[in-house]
Structures are given as C-alpha cells and as structure tokens.
Amino acid sequence: MLLPLPEITVYNHQEAILMSDELLELFEAAAVVALPRVLEAARVPRSVLASLNELEVSLVDDATIADVHMRFMDIPGATDVITFDHGEILISVETARAQAEEFANGYEREVMLYIIHGLLHLAGHEDATTEGQGQMNALQSSILDQVWTSEL
Numbered sequence: 001m002l003l004p005l006p007e008i009t010v011y012n013h014q015e016a017i018l019m020s021d022e023l024l025e026l027f028e029a030a031a032v033v034a035l036p037r038v039l040e041a042a043r044v045p046r047s048v049l050a051s052l053n054e055l056e057v058s059l060v061d062d063a064t065i066a067d068v069h070m071r072f073m074d075i076p077g078a079t080d081v082i083t084f085d086h087g088e089i090l091i092s093v094e095t096a097r098a099q100a101e102e103f104a105n106g107y108e109r110e111v112m113l114y115i116i117h118g119l120l121h122l123a124g125h126e127d128a129t130t131e132g133q134g135q136m137n138a139l140q141s142s143i144l145d146q147v148w149t150s151e152l
Contacts, residue, residue, distance in 0.1 A: 004053075005032070005035050005036065006035070006049070006053055006054050006055045006087065008028050008035070008054070008055045008056075009028065010027045010057040011024075011059065012059045013059060013060050013064070015061070016093060016094050017093045026108075027057070027108075027112060027115060030115075030147045030148055031055075031112075031115050031116075033147045034116050034119060034143050034144075034147045037143045037146060038119040038122075038139075039123060041120070041125075041139050042125075043125050047123045048087075048123075049123045050123075052087040055088075055119075055122075056087060056089070057115055057118070058088065058089070058091070059093050060091065060092060060093070061092065062078035062092050064090075064092075065079060065092040065095070066078040069082060078092055078095055080092055080095045080114055080117075081117050081118050085122070089115065089119070091111060091118070093111065096110045097110075108148075109144070109148055112144060113141075113144050116143050
C-alpha cells in the first residue's frame with residue numbers, strides 16, 4: 001500500500017529577488033513530481049520524508065538564512081539550504097542566484113536543485129562526507145533533469 005505524499009507549499013519570505021506566483025506554483029509542481037523519485041532513493045525505508053503530511057519550502061534572503069544557520073547549527077554565515085526534520089526547507093535565493101551565475105546554471109533551476117537537495121536530506125541522505133556528497137550530487141542532478149526540463 002502506497003502512503004499518501006506530503007503536500008508541498010513554497011512560500012516567498014524575501015524581497016531581494018522578485019518571484020511571481022506562477023514561479024512558486026512551478027516549484028511546487030516540480031517538487032510534487034520529484035517526491036516519488038526522492039522516496040524511491042531514500043537511504044532508510046521509513047525516512048522522515050515518508051512520515052510527513054506536509055512540507056514547507058521557505059525562500060528567504062541571505063540575512064535570514066545566516067541567522068537560522070547560527071541559531072540552530074552554530075555556524076556563522078549564509079548557506080544555500082537548511083532542512084528541518086519537521087518538514088521545513090529554507091532556501092537562500094541570494095545564494096541560489098550567486099551559485100547559478102558561478103556554475104552557469106539558470107537561477108530557477110538552481111532553486112529547484114536546492115528543493116530536491118532538501119527533500120533528499122529528509123529522505124535520510126547526508127552530505128557531510130565526500131562519499132555522501134557525491135551520492136547526493138548524483139541523485140539530485142538526476143532527479144532535477146527529470147523534473148525541471150525547461151528554463152523560464
């Protein structure tokens with residue numbers, strides 16, 4: 001018996017980069033398509049992701065994610081993605097824009113990559129080691145190619 005997939009909502013909690021409602025809906029739709037693929041690749045059969053009823057993706061600025069990074073992880077500075085086991089994924093849009101430019105990636109595609117990255121964390125994947133990072137990079141790239149086929 002298949003478990004119901006969690007409902008995903010993407011919120012824009014920043015003003016640094018203009019985001020249309022259509023773009024937020026596109027992120028949500030792509031995340032819904034990515035969910036079964038992420039669950040299939042889960043590191044543990046009963047991952048946190050498999051038990052959630054809802055997921056919240058919050059798009060924030062560098063200052064906000066830096067504050068959360070320090071308060072919850074005791075690490076100074078902004079980062080790209082922070083994932084909480086209760087089903088919240090924070091993404092810095094400013095970091096996404098900078099990384100997209102650095103890696104010649106579309107900005108929207110970079111944000112979607114971070115959403116998938118957060119989902120993989122909730123599915124039990126970790127990137128603290130070189131091996132784990134390599135596995136996550138391969139999985140997230142493969143899933144991204146399957147769910148994000150067009151640039152805006």
